[in-house]
Amino acid sequence: GEDVEQSLFLSVREGDSSVINCTYTDSSSTYLYWYKQEPGAGLQLLTYIFSNMDMKQDQRLTVLLNKKDKHLSLRIADTQTGDSAIYFCADLSGAGSYQLTFGKGTKLSVIP
Amino acid sequence: GAVVSQHPSRVICKSGTSVKIECRSLDFQATTMFWYRQFPKQSLMLMATSNEGSKATYEQGVEKDKFLINHASLTLSTLTVTSAHPEDSSFYICSARGAQGSGNTIYFGEGSWLTVV
Numbered sequence: 678g679e680d681v682e683q684s685l686f687l688s689v690r691e692g693d694s695s696v697i698n699c700t701y702t703d704s705s706s707t708y709l710y711w712y713k714q715e716p717g718a719g720l721q722l723l724t725y726i727f728s729n730m731d732m733k734q735d736q737r738l739t740v741l742l743n744k745k746d747k748h749l750s751l752r753i754a755d756t757q758t759g760d761s762a763i764y765f766c767a768d769l770s771g772a773g774s775y776q777l778t779f780g781k782g783t784k785l786s787v788i789p
Numbered sequence: 790g791a792v793v794s795q796h797p798s799r800v801i802c803k804s805g806t807s808v809k810i811e812c813r814s815l816d817f818q819a820t821t822m823f824w825y826r827q828f829p830k831q832s833l834m835l836m837a838t839s840n841e842g843s844k845a846t847y848e849q850g851v852e853k854d855k856f857l858i859n860h861a862s863l864t865l866s867t868l869t870v871t872s873a874h875p876e877d878s879s880f881y882i883c884s885a886r887g888a889q890g891s892g893n894t895i896y897f898g899e900g901s902w903l904t905v906v
Contacts, residue, residue, distance in 0.1 A: 712897070717900075717902070719882050719898050720900075721897070722894065722896060765833075769895070776823065776835060777823070777835075
């Protein structure tokens, strides 16, 4: 089946930029998503990018997509302690099923 | 933005009883809803996909008779865990996808913690 890989942990200092990376294997991906999950809570959609784009910026968030290498990244500028959470990368297949394939999540820890 | 609401957020039930979790799309019509299960410190595992008015499609290894999914309207899907056992204790999350033209955006509910004692 399709696979989405993420590093499990990332630690940054408050005020620095965070970059969370994700790789995927699905050649027919149409959309790629970033979700944030705080402890004990559901998933919050942060942003998504259509597969024919290579960059999307939304306030402090920048998504970069390298479709050739199947590499997606999420950059959080001026990281704050409130950004500490688990970030999931997810891939929407173009096969028509509309099922998301998730990575295991990257736990971002922000050091004050 | 679109909101998906799950209820209850936490539920404790006795072993052998059934418990129902509701998933509602509050400001859009959800043609497709998904149910996930999340074990501690792990990613989400898709359990089933439900389309309004039709039977749910279950993932391999998920017992359809144990996890009953109903998607009777475009704004409501329910997951019923029947004859619950302690190993069913988990975090259950639903997600909903709007109709065509809504950008293929998929929104998640807040999740429901189920504890079976």
